[in-house]
Amino acid sequence: MELDLNLLLVQLAVIFLPGIIWERLDARFAAKIKPSTWESLVRTLSFGLVVYTVEFMIYSLLNLHFTTADLTNAKAQNVITKPVIFEIACALPLSLGLAIVWLYIARHKWISRFLQTIGATKKFGDEDVWDYTFNSSIPDVEYVHVRDFANGYLYAGWVNIFSETDRLRELVLLNVIVYDLNGTELYQVPRLYIARPQENMHIEFPYTKPK
Secondary structure (H helix, E strand, O other), X not given: OHHHHHHHHHHHHHHOHHHHHHHHHHHHHOOOOOOOHXXXXXXXXXXXXXXXXXXXXXXXXXXXXXXXXXXXXXXOOOOOOHHHHHHHHHHHHHHHHHHHHHXXXXXXXXXXXXXXXXXXXXXXXXXXXXXXXXXXXXXXXXEEEEEEOOOOEEEEEEEEEEEEOOOEEEEEEEEEEEEEOOOOEEEEEEEEEEEEEHHHOEEEOOOOOOO
């Protein structure tokens, strides 16, 4: 029984390897919250099914025969035949390409923006406003003023890198001009790293579109 179960798991892992690749890329570069084991499994199966569906459509367009693995006998015998191996091999680069497209869609929030456009929701996703704002590529949010009230500074510059941890909000600014809070220029620096607690980050967006 244990041997049968191991054979089933190994074959499922090989068949859904394209889904595993996609899920790992999504979890690493797109997901805001680390998925649980169960969520990772469901996502792997879902992504894998999408990959094979797209592959099946490509096969159909090329008038090629698509071999479907019979998973009902996966416990008792090897269902990964040569045609299935070839299809898995073709699905691997396809899964990488689809994962990149998916990351691009997630990066630009196309699904959320579409739902907002049609009035279906006002929510922008699982990300907080920090992520949503700085993931945007519009100039309105690329140039910022960061006010440091505790030390009496204002940092004006272009956002190069941003991140969020459990304790800190982090920014790397380019072409930075440092002022005091009265607006007097103190000095300039090409790159500046700022890290502040989440509740102590004051950012202004002074950019205005030319008339």
